[in-house]
Amino acid sequence: MFTKLDHPGIIVKDINAAAEKYCDIFHVDPSDIIKVDVDNMFSYLIPIGKQCIELMQMKGSAPRQRRYLEALRNQPDGLFHINVFTDDYDNEVRMLKEKGCQVEEDVVTEFFPGYLLRMAWIPPEFTGGVWIELVDQTALPPSIRDNN
Secondary structure, X not given: OOOOOOOOEEEOOOHHHHHHHHHHHHOOOHHHOEEEEEOOEEEEEEEEOOEXXXXXXXXXXXXXXXXXXXXXXXXXXXXXXXXXXXXXXXHHHHHHHHOOOOOEEEEEOOOOOOOOEEEEEEOHHHHOOOEEEEEEHHHOOHHHHOOO
């Protein structure tokens, strides 16, 4: 049985620039990044609560990651977004806008009838290729909110 989503892995061209952006978005001290240097890639684990985001930059020959990138050239599949919950939605959206991020906001009622799910989307142009979906944790049904 699967019990949690641990982290998404994102292949990036410039791991330091990407790490700086992700640390800025999620208020992570760069000294908290776990940096791993393996034969074929650099890997940075950026902690967010009990989970993390893994950024990967290929070096030399990283066959699995290179195949993934080659496959994406021929089909539209790949990582679309990262979903994160926030218990301070309005403040987070305000701070992102102050940083110059063009945040796209939505209110969705179809996910959980009776609840107005507030979401903000950070476009891939700001993150270097990945949408980030911020969800107002306080707007979730208690059964979902209390399990996170």
